[in-house]
Amino acid sequence: MVDFKSITDTTDNYNFHSHTQFCDGRADMAEFAKAAADSGFTHYGFSPHSPIPFESPCNMDFEKVDDYIEEFNRLKKLYSDRLKLYCAMEIDYIGKQWGPANPYFNTLPLDYRIGSVHFIPSAEGMVDVDGRFESFKKKMERYFDNDIRGVVESFYAQTNDMISAGGFDIIGHFDKIGHNAAHFSPGIEEEKWYETLVHDTIDNILASGVTVEINTKALADHRRFFPSRKYWKRLLDAGVTIVVNSDAHYPELIDAGRREALGLIHTRSI
Numbered sequence: 001m002v003d004f005k006s007i008t009d010t011t012d013n014y015n016f017h018s019h020t021q022f023c024d025g026r027a028d029m030a031e032f033a034k035a036a037a038d039s040g041f042t043h044y045g046f047s048p049h050s051p052i053p054f055e056s057p058c059n060m061d062f063e064k065v066d067d068y069i070e071e072f073n074r075l076k077k078l079y080s081d082r083l084k085l086y087c088a089m090e091i092d093y094i095g096k097q098w099g100p101a102n103p104y105f106n107t108l109p110l111d112y113r114i115g116s117v118h119f120i121p122s123a124e125g126m127v128d129v130d131g132r133f134e135s136f137k138k139k140m141e142r143y144f145d146n147d148i149r150g151v152v153e154s155f156y157a158q159t160n161d162m163i164s165a166g167g168f169d170i171i172g173h174f175d176k177i178g179h180n181a182a183h184f185s186p187g188i189e190e191e192k193w194y195e196t197l198v199h200d201t202i203d204n205i206l207a208s209g210v211t212v213e214i215n216t217k218a219l220a221d222h223r224r225f226f227p228s229r230k231y232w233k234r235l236l237d238a239g240v241t242i243v244v245n246s247d248a249h250y251p252e253l254i255d256a257g258r259r260e261a262l263g264l265i266h267t268r269s270i
């Protein structure tokens with residue numbers, strides 16, 4: 001198990017959430033590792049989207065997992081004198097049948113696991129609600145009868161089921177649905193019922209003892225973090241271990257938004 005607390009207590013030059021050519025990352029792992037070393041990072045984790053039991057353009061194929069691990073081992077050796085690399089996955093929680101707690105993941109030599117929700121159930125199967133708003137809007141009509149509250153509740157229900165099932169070390173972008181939901185229904189994140197859902201989720205996160213990610217991927221384009229800044233004080237006051245991750249899909253963005261988030265945390269401007 002990686003000791004995230006001791007790493008984050010000693011350095012800001014880390015990133016534990018990043019993508020690869022084996023999922024929807026836009027460059028090879030070698031390019032990401034080089035960018036990390038060139039930027040002075042001392043800890044860098046690869047976390048491709050895990051295989052899932054149905055077709056998805058963003059997720060790694062089961063048949064590619066061995067190639068991923070082989071390439072990881074090659075790079076780990078190559079950079080061993082200057083950069084600690086980690087072999088991880090961002091594992092999708094789909095439901096009781098598939099998620100970070102699935103025994104399949106015990107067969108892989110992963111240094112840690114990120115648990116994330118990108119899919120929620122519909123009458124026609126699982127639907128990815130994580131993508132761009134234009135696509136989300138179409139799915140709202142096609143699969144969910146434009147019931148945004150139902151979609152939000154379903155996202156947090158999936159998140160809380162994932163926390164109960166366990167099997168992961170870091171919870172990824174745990175209020176991510178807020179981004180598309182707020183585009184669909186401006187102000188929704190300030191509604192009482194919505195905030196109660198987030199606070200109930202935080203209760204479960206704190207009880208579980210998992211490390212919490214502050215995800216900075218959307219800062220440049222959308223001026224927001226996941227989780228939203230208004231929940232940081234509660235997380236910091238609780239003393240939970242926090243990692244600030246860029247969720248990089250491009251080598252030039254491995255540090256994007258991280259210094260801003262770290263600055264806010266260090267100065268307690270939250």
Ligand SMILES: [Zn+2]
Pocket residue numbers: 090116118172173
């Ligand atoms: Zn994600």
Ligand SMILES: [Zn+2]
Pocket residue numbers: 017018019090247
């Ligand atoms: Zn990701």
